[in-house]
Amino acid sequence: LNSICTLLIMDFHRRLGWGRAWLATRRQKPIDQLTEEDELRLGRPLVLFIGVAATLFSLLVSQVDDIFSIMIAIVNTFGGPLMAVFLLGIFTRRATAASAMTALVLGTAFTIWMQGSNSYSWMAWMWPFEQKFNGIWPLTFGVVLTLVIGYLLGFVCGRGKSREQLRGLVWGIGEPGRREADVVAPLPSFGDEGK
Numbered sequence: 001l002n003s004i005c006t007l008l009i010m011d012f013h014r015r016l017g018w019g020r021a022w023l024a025t026r027r028q029k030p031i032d033q034l035t036e037e038d039e040l041r042l043g044r045p046l047v048l049f050i051g052v053a054a055t056l057f058s059l060l061v062s063q064v065d066d067i068f069s070i071m072i073a074i075v076n077t078f079g080g081p082l083m084a085v086f087l088l089g090i091f092t093r094r095a096t097a098a099s100a101m102t103a104l105v106l107g108t109a110f111t112i113w114m115q116g117s118n119s120y121s122w123m124a125w126m127w128p129f130e131q132k133f134n135g136i137w138p139l140t141f142g143v144v145l146t147l148v149i150g151y152l153l154g155f156v157c158g159r160g161k162s163r164e165q166l167r168g169l170v171w172g173i174g175e176p177g178r179r180e181a182d183v184v185a186p187l188p189s190f191g192d193e194g195k
Helices: 002-015 020-027 036-064 067-091 097-119 121-126 137-156
Strands: none
Touching (some): 020 036, 097 121, 097 137
């Protein structure tokens, strides 16, 4: 609870200014004269609020199912398409923003359909097969489908970037992470290290 409260105060309140005007009005000070003591007075009720919210959420989750299976379902549903977009950006030169976003939306819709129609009885009518599958398959099919859609849409949705623009960002064009040199990094070979 303290970590969440510290994150909210440091990142949102102090850096982004969320709630600073409210706190200044409440403390009857100008915004630029707020101190850490004032932020501490904001943090104490925030910890109480977060604690109550976390307790209510845990009571709600305990009525639904165990949290581990819920988290696995969420990660398998959304993680596959998201990982595929990262792989498109790292390994392909044809991926564009439009193709990646379209592939992400379509891949996520597909994995939601797979996960939902296999996990929830009220959505079972959408699954065309008799046999249900293991929960890892939405992740696998989500990665593959999103990669294929993103790569193919890269040919349709605009032109790819030039080598100069992709240097250091895409595997095989310059040293990964370095953008200044025009050196093509060789792909790693795993079979002939001793030759």
